[in-house]
Amino acid sequence: MSKQINIALIGNPNTGKTSVFNALTGLNQKVGNYPGITVEKKEGICKLPRGVKAHIIDLPGTYSLNASSLDENVVIELLLNKNDKDFPDVAVVVSDVENLKRNLLLFTQIKDLEIPAILVINMADRMKYKGISLDIDFLEQELKTKIAVVSTRKKEGIDNLKHLISNYKDISTAPCLNASEIDKDYFDKLRKAFPNQLLYKLWLVITQDVNFGKTDRNEIEAIASFKTKSKSDLKRLQQKETIKRYQFINNTLKKGQTIDVSQAKDLRTKFDRILTHKVWGYLIFFLILLTIFQAIYDWSTVPMDFIDGVFANLSDWVKNTLPAGAFTNLLAEGIISGLGGIVIFIPQIAFLFLFIAILEESGYMSRVVFLMDRIMRRFGLSGKSIVPLISGTACAIPAIMATRNIESWKERLITILVTPFTTCSARLPVYLIIIALVIPEGRFLGLSYQALTLMLLYLLGFGTAVVSAYILNKILKIKSKTFFVVEMPNYKLPLFKNVALTVLEKTKSFVFGAGKIILAISIILWFLASYGPGEQFNNAENIVKTEFASQNLDQEELNQKIASHKLEHSFIGIAGHAIEPVIRPLGYDWKIGIAIVSSFAAREVFVGTLATIYSVGNDDEDTIKNRMAGEVNPILGGPLFNFASGISLLLFYAFAMQCMSTLAIVKKETNSWKWPILQLVIMTAIAYITALIAFQFLK
Amino acid sequence: MSQTLNTLKRGERAIIIDVSSEEIPLKLLEMGCLPGNSVELVQVAPFADPMYLNINGSHLAIRKETAIHIIIEKEII
Numbered sequence: 149m150s151k152q153i154n155i156a157l158i159g160n161p162n163t164g165k166t167s168v169f170n171a172l173t174g175l176n177q178k179v180g181n182y183p184g185i186t187v188e189k190k191e192g193i194c195k196l197p198r199g200v201k202a203h204i205i206d207l208p209g210t211y212s213l214n215a216s217s218l219d220e221n222v223v224i225e226l227l228l229n230k231n232d233k234d235f236p237d238v239a240v241v242v243s244d245v246e247n248l249k250r251n252l253l254l255f256t257q258i259k260d261l262e263i264p265a266i267l268v269i270n271m272a273d274r275m276k277y278k279g280i281s282l283d284i285d286f287l288e289q290e291l292k293t294k295i296a297v298v299s300t301r302k303k304e305g306i307d308n309l310k311h312l313i314s315n316y317k318d319i320s321t322a323p324c325l326n327a328s329e330i331d332k333d334y335f336d337k338l339r340k341a342f343p344n345q346l347l348y349k350l351w352l353v354i355t356q357d358v359n360f361g362k363t364d365r366n367e368i369e370a371i372a373s374f375k376t377k378s379k380s381d382l383k384r385l386q387q388k389e390t391i392k393r394y395q396f397i398n399n400t401l402k403k404g405q406t407i408d409v410s411q412a413k414d415l416r417t418k419f420d421r422i423l424t425h426k427v428w429g430y431l432i433f434f435l436i437l438l439t440i441f442q443a444i445y446d447w448s449t450v451p452m453d454f455i456d457g458v459f460a461n462l463s464d465w466v467k468n469t470l471p472a473g474a475f476t477n478l479l480a481e482g483i484i485s486g487l488g489g490i491v492i493f494i495p496q497i498a499f500l501f502l503f504i505a506i507l508e509e510s511g512y513m514s515r516v517v518f519l520m521d522r523i524m525r526r527f528g529l530s531g532k533s534i535v536p537l538i539s540g541t542a543c544a545i546p547a548i549m550a551t552r553n554i555e556s557w558k559e560r561l562i563t564i565l566v567t568p569f570t571t572c573s574a575r576l577p578v579y580l581i582i583i584a585l586v587i588p589e590g591r592f593l594g595l596s597y598q599a600l601t602l603m604l605l606y607l608l609g610f611g612t613a614v615v616s617a618y619i620l621n622k623i624l625k626i627k628s629k630t631f632f633v634v635e636m637p638n639y640k641l642p643l644f645k646n647v648a649l650t651v652l653e654k655t656k657s658f659v660f661g662a663g664k665i666i667l668a669i670s671i672i673l674w675f676l677a678s679y680g681p682g683e684q685f686n687n688a689e690n691i692v693k694t695e696f697a698s699q700n701l702d703q704e705e706l707n708q709k710i711a712s713h714k715l716e717h718s719f720i721g722i723a724g725h726a727i728e729p730v731i732r733p734l735g736y737d738w739k740i741g742i743a744i745v746s747s748f749a750a751r752e753v754f755v756g757t758l759a760t761i762y763s764v765g766n767d768d769e770d771t772i773k774n775r776m777a778g779e780v781n782p783i784l785g786g787p788l789f790n791f792a793s794g795i796s797l798l799l800f801y802a803f804a805m806q807c808m809s810t811l812a813i814v815k816k817e818t819n820s821w822k823w824p825i826l827q828l829v830i831m832t833a834i835a836y837i838t839a840l841i842a843f844q845f846l847k
Numbered sequence: 848m849s850q851t852l853n854t855l856k857r858g859e860r861a862i863i864i865d866v867s868s869e870e871i872p873l874k875l876l877e878m879g880c881l882p883g884n885s886v887e888l889v890q891v892a893p894f895a896d897p898m899y900l901n902i903n904g905s906h907l908a909i910r911k912e913t914a915i916h917i918i919i920e921k922e923i924i
């Protein structure tokens with residue numbers, strides 16, 4: 149068997165690299181009609197004819213080998229580092245048949261690196277629609293390559309592509325044009341100074357500031373210091389190079405491509421006339437948001453009620469089947485209702501993911517970027533920040549990664565810092581249960597108070613993000629050139645399979661991710677709540693009996709008193725009482741305190757934690773919501789979850805930075821602990837202060 | 848007569864004459880914003896910023912602050 153071949157999928161953003169990757173590997177990486185969906189390299193295996201295996205990497209899109217944003221660096225670093233284990237034996241350059249001219253620029257650069265390159269012309273299904281026809285033989289000859297005309301939507305041309313890949317040794321590595329002609333003297337000198345290096349690689353190293361981490365450092369430094377030209381001279385040369393490449397491409401396409409304009413249908417113009425209109429555009433955007441919101445709140449009630457019922461039955465069944473005891477309680481009410489507290493939100497989470505997927509797949513996202521850029525800029529953000537802020541309503545982690553295509557470091561950093569304020573799906577369970585407990589039923593202008601409260605919370609999250617961005621923009625002294633260019637892709641009918649897979653994948657990871665944490669936390673909590681140190685816990689029965697000896701309590705009441713005495717003096721009770729002074733001013737008791745502390749692992753465990761604490765030593769069969777409604781405030785009397793403490797909790801969860809994974813990703817994306825720590829401290833401080841003020845005013 | 852790109856009206860077409868090199872990022876050139884190419888204004892956001900352009904078949908949006916550095920010659924209809 150021959151060795152495994154390395155293949156890299158390279159191409160402009162949004163040309164369908166990930167779609168080709170999925171077609172070759174059978175995997176389901178995320179695809180979307182917005183430039184910059186893939187921001188990290190992804191790997192997979194593809195079986196080729198004759199038993200050859202190929203190791204395929206999908207890369208972020210890049211317009212050229214001159215990187216100007218972080219996701220583009222990934223590509224250049226890989227292509228310049230021959231020692232990288234992923235260094236490609238063959239580059240598969242994916243292009244979009246409608247944007248061939250622009251896509252070929254990158255192709256000619258890769259050819260200059262003398263890496264065998266196959267050209268994939270993707271989206272072939274659009275050719276007829278746009279009146280495009282190609283002379284493949286001519287193009288193959290001019291571009292010195294093999295071409296695969298592919299449509300991943302129609303699943304056409306994939307076998308041919310596999311065939312070309314397995315015969316990659318036949319592909320010429322000669323460049324298509326001689327770019328060094330732009331300044332002969334200079335390139336001659338360069339060649340003489342470093343005779344065993346590839347000329348084009350030298351040129352790339354000289355012209356940019358990418359960090360070529362793993363390449364031979366000394367040599368790179370020597371090359372980089374070969375600066376016989378000023379920065380602006382170099383830039384002028386780069387421009388000349390680009391113009392030269394385009395000349396070549398224009399000449400090639402003039403002969404190799406014909407576009408019959410009379411055949412072309414243009415839906416884009418019609419849609420854009422409305423969707424990006426000064427007035428209608430904004431109105432439609434607003435209506436879309438409203439619809440999403442309505443769907444999340446209203447359309448999901450039926451499936452939610454169903455799930456609620458199933459879990460209540462399951463918990464009953466466990467109780468009646470297993471022998472009575474603390475462990476059965478843990479299972480029935482701690483774990484099952486804790487998990488139920490997540491599963492019940494599947495319909496809402498799925499709706500949210502569905503809408504985001506449709507927005508991304510249709511090409512609408514770029515229009516929103518266009519519409520919002522000017523407004524966002526006022527606040528120190530970029531129009532592109534709208535994408536993380538919208539997808540942040542699902543989860544902050546992919547949202548923060550999606551900032552990588554923002555060109556200006558300052559705008560990007562601010563976006564990263566404020567994205568966690570947007571109401572992510574993990575906050576939803578907390579919001580919904582608290583709203584159900586403390587916000588009265590009733591309607592205002594046809595919208596229920598409860599739905600309105602939820603909407604206000606979303607607006608609050610978004611508003612805080614934008615205002616903090618404004619403040620950060622004023623404080624942060626970072627000089628970075630602001631520059632903005634966004635591609636406006638064609639509208640596409642969202643592919644059902646892509647959307648369905650995205651929704652399924654994300655919902656699954658939400659449920660399993662949260663489920664694991666909840667399971668772990670409820671078991672730990674159960675132990676901590678079922679055991680305790682010292683006399684008060686171990687001798688609880690006698691202590692309570694003597695204390696209440698004068699009152700004639702029946703056995704039931706006495707048992708309850710004993711159980712609660714035990715809980716108060718269990719490990720968790722002791723810990724809870726220790727933090728109580730800090731959270732009492734916010735209107736919480738120690739049990740809520742524990743739930744808040746465990747929420748720092750992930751917010752969605754709030755409900756599960758309370759379920760577990762309440763279930764210990766308690767046998768009445770009740771839903772978690774009724775339990776919460778029945779809790780009494782130990783100091784003030786009256787229900788623990790009333791309007792004041794409820795609002796205080798909502799505000800706390802709206803602002804607090806309670807997500808380890810988000811902090812980890814911020815550390816990764818900003819490459820420093822400074823920013824995540826700042827986020828943690830400041831957000832939690834805001835949360836504490838607003839919750840304090842709210843409770844003290846409302847109580 | 849040559850003008851800057853930000854003076855283009857919606858639906859108008861022009862030819863790019865020059866891009867002042869210092870101010871224009873290379874990326875924009877790579878996306879096709881080069882002398883000799885045609886440009887059409889597809890749509891503008893409020894206050895004509897950003898501008899949604901069709902440059903030589905590529906659809907992209909740029910800010911006004913970038914557009915003022917691109918010199919064009921309008922097509923006479």
Ligand SMILES: Nc1nc2c(ncn2[C@@H]2O[C@H](COP(=O)(O)OP(=O)(O)OP(=O)(O)O)[C@@H](O)[C@H]2O)c(=O)[nH]1
Pocket residue numbers: 159160161162163164165166167168178179180181182183184185186187207208209210270271272273274298299300301302509640643646
């Ligand atoms: N009509 C048509 N659309 C396609 C085809 N292949 C991919 N698409 C669509 O093109 C869009 C971009 O596809 P992706 O695979 O995400 O592109 P990418 O190159 O990985 O994009 P980035 O990761 O953002 O650089 C998606 O909306 C796909 O559904 C095709 O053959 N025909």
Ligand SMILES: [Mg+2]
Pocket residue numbers: 165166167178179185186207208209
């Ligand atoms: Mg991709």
